Amino acid sequence: MRTISYAQAIKEAIEEEMRRDPTVILYGEDVANFGGIFRITSGLKEQFGEQRVFDTPISENAFVGAGVGAALTGLRPIVELQFADFLFTAGDEIVLKAGMWRYGHGGAYQVPLVVRCPSGAAGVGPEHGQCPESFFMHAPGLRIVCPATAADAKGLLKSAIRDNNPVLYFEHKLLYATKGEVPEGADYLVPLGKASVRRQGDALTLVAISAMVPKAMAAAERLASEGHHIEVIDPRSLNPFDRPAIIESVKKTGKIVVAEESYKTLGVGAEIGAMLMEQALEYLDRPLKRVAIPDVPIPTSPVLEKFVIPSEESIYAACRELLN
Amino acid sequence: MDKQIALDIYKKIILSRRLEERVAELIKAGQVGGFMHPGVGQEALQCAAIAALRKDDYLLYAHRGVAYWVARGIPLDKVLCDLACKEGGTNHGKGGVMRVVYPELGVLGESGTLGGCFPIASGAGLSIKVKGEDRVVLCFFGDGTSNRGTFHESANFCAVRKLPVVFLCENNGWAVSMPTERSTAVKDIADRAKGYAMPGEVVDGNDVEQVYKAVSEAIARARHGAGPSLVEAKTYRLWGHWIGDPDSYRSREEVEKQWRRDPIPIYEKKLGDEKILTEAIKQEVEADARAQIDRAVEFMQKQPFPKPESALEDLYA
Ligand SMILES: Cc1ncc(C[n+]2csc(CCOP(=O)(O)OP(=O)(O)O)c2C)c(N)n1
Ligand SMILES: [Mg+2]
Numbered sequence: 001m002r003t004i005s006y007a008q009a010i011k012e013a014i015e016e017e018m019r020r021d022p023t024v025i026l027y028g029e030d031v032a033n034f035g036g037i038f039r040i041t042s043g044l045k046e047q048f049g050e051q052r053v054f055d056t057p058i059s060e061n062a063f064v065g066a067g068v069g070a071a072l073t074g075l076r077p078i079v080e081l082q083f084a085d086f087l088f089t090a091g092d093e094i095v096l097k098a099g100m101w102r103y104g105h106g107g108a109y110q111v112p113l114v115v116r117c118p119s120g121a122a123g124v125g126p127e128h129g130q131c132p133e134s135f136f137m138h139a140p141g142l143r144i145v146c147p148a149t150a151a152d153a154k155g156l157l158k159s160a161i162r163d164n165n166p167v168l169y170f171e172h173k174l175l176y177a178t179k180g181e182v183p184e185g186a187d188y189l190v191p192l193g194k195a196s197v198r199r200q201g202d203a204l205t206l207v208a209i210s211a212m213v214p215k216a217m218a219a220a221e222r223l224a225s226e227g228h229h230i231e232v233i234d235p236r237s238l239n240p241f242d243r244p245a246i247i248e249s250v251k252k253t254g255k256i257v258v259a260e261e262s263y264k265t266l267g268v269g270a271e272i273g274a275m276l277m278e279q280a281l282e283y284l285d286r287p288l289k290r291v292a293i294p295d296v297p298i299p300t301s302p303v304l305e306k307f308v309i310p311s312e313e314s315i316y317a318a319c320r321e322l323l324n
Numbered sequence: 325m326d327k328q329i330a331l332d333i334y335k336k337i338i339l340s341r342r343l344e345e346r347v348a349e350l351i352k353a354g355q356v357g358g359f360m361h362p363g364v365g366q367e368a369l370q371c372a373a374i375a376a377l378r379k380d381d382y383l384l385y386a387h388r389g390v391a392y393w394v395a396r397g398i399p400l401d402k403v404l405c406d407l408a409c410k411e412g413g414t415n416h417g418k419g420g421v422m423r424v425v426y427p428e429l430g431v432l433g434e435s436g437t438l439g440g441c442f443p444i445a446s447g448a449g450l451s452i453k454v455k456g457e458d459r460v461v462l463c464f465f466g467d468g469t470s471n472r473g474t475f476h477e478s479a480n481f482c483a484v485r486k487l488p489v490v491f492l493c494e495n496n497g498w499a500v501s502m503p504t505e506r507s508t509a510v511k512d513i514a515d516r517a518k519g520y521a522m523p524g525e526v527v528d529g530n531d532v533e534q535v536y537k538a539v540s541e542a543i544a545r546a547r548h549g550a551g552p553s554l555v556e557a558k559t560y561r562l563w564g565h566w567i568g569d570p571d572s573y574r575s576r577e578e579v580e581k582q583w584r585r586d587p588i589p590i591y592e593k594k595l596g597d598e599k600i601l602t603e604a605i606k607q608e609v610e611a612d613a614r615a616q617i618d619r620a621v622e623f624m625q626k627q628p629f630p631k632p633e634s635a636l637e638d639l640y641a
Contacts, residue, residue: 025450025454051453051454052454054485056481057477057480057481057484059477059478059480059481061443061473061474061477061478062442062443062446062474062477062478062480062481063443063477063481064443065440065442065443065444065446065447065474065478066443066444066446066447066450066478066481067447068443068444068447069432069443069444069445069446069447069448069449069450069451070447070448070450070451070454071447072432072444072447072448073382073432073447073448073451073452074451074455075450075451075454075455077447077450092437092440092474093440093443096435096436096437096440097435097440097443097444101433101444102638102639102640102641103418103638103639104415104418104419104422104423104433104436105414105415105418105419105423105425105433106413106414106415106416106417106418106419106423106425106638107416107418107637107638107641108414108415108425108426108427108433109425109427109432109433110641111641112641140639141639141640164641165640165641
């Protein structure tokens, strides 16, 4: 199979879906003339024209909310935010409009909107470097997708565009350049809500999200060389959330570590912990461990950033502690 | 103004005022929940503006009263069921008073946060433009709401993309207890149109003809690709902000004076002078309004409340 980058996979998904469905449009700041600040969308304006691919003013509330309005009236907009952090800038439009319009109006409308959110610490500090997935996992009505590989980046984005609900699609900045095998063909889809078991094992369950997946895989490799077979689970979407996949794995391993690039308090690991308390407590033979940001904003200096962002080493250490 | 249109608007205004009065009684009787913001005094502009729309146009109404729904032709029994949070309405108890919705007539619903309407209206305008349709979007909002950032972002967004959106500000002088002159730096909100290079016009919101004319012109411009407009209708909220508002922040003299500008007698006199309205027609219109409201209230009273577990439905498509 051919190998392409995560960034190319995203572009390919958009291209294929725009070709397939004339109601798909793409817009955001600098996406058309420049191809986006991360250069994901270059050439799309030339291919699909200025009506369907265009640049917007710096008006996150207006253009995210317009995505909701356009979705209510028959389009499938893909809206690019320059940074996932700006979800908070457009908070009303995301949480109260995209998430609640359908429900508040008794199901009269659907909101087939995709908001692309470049996420992740990359030397860009507190307001451009977050992975804010768990804030929005708390909000009803939204779908939350966070691919870790090039193949999932493509297959999940295509599913997100075809989904009739609002989807926040988190693309990690440090994954853009990573490469992987990606199936060809316009019909390649990865369903939302289905976790991927990246590596099988019976010694410990390691749940890793987004850019934590490659770090978790490296830690698992190292632990394998020490004789511990780790099961690495990548949920791929946090809403819908494949709870059974995690519970089944814990029933087998009795131990769990959750690695995520969000703040520890009320992060995804907290939800997994609560879920296991309710549904699988008797299978746990050690306490759950969370590897996450220690409840501070993300500092800009590489030295400081490295200290707060979970690493292969910190994931390895957390697993080791449970295995001892 | 066409005589039939003038008379139709009159009927809608009377039906709206009588319905508002009945809803107030239902609220006092505990049959309709609070949160209803009565539109008494503003029905003329609301009905006149909506009369200028085509059936397939989109509407984002504001929180001020029942006239928007009446004017657009949403069945009264459905409106009343929504107000009472019962089955048989349009939103199944999920949105209550604030979210009457009617896709068949382009009624997109309501944003619970003031100013949430502007980006949604812009998006509907975007859809129209991308699909090459000749529909328009009419978006109502209050003077207080004109200070939300979403207004300014959306006005600019619609102007640069020449989207077919008509922004209609109902300047009733107050936002709850805050007088417009203390909340808003410009005297005329329509002046803000200049900042977004779109036409802005002030009209007397208690004059049906002025409103109908200005909104019709704005709609025509939008329909023909000339982009958005801002119309400011000066009016007054004759009742409290909500049913039960102690209304302690403004003088009785002020309110009394404004009752002398109640748009209904003004319009009746005008239609009478033009021989469109006779005493006989007037009585017929009143009787018809009463009969429609009685029927709808009776329907609503017989409807059940939604099943509690239906709270879990309607979230995802
Ligand atoms: C974002 C937001 N802020 C405040 C409120 C509460 N609120 C509801 S109506 C209202 C006054 C609105 O004034 P205006 O826009 O002039 O409309 P009017 O009530 O006068 O018709 C307020 C403050 C709200 N619903 N949403
Ligand atoms: Mg007001």
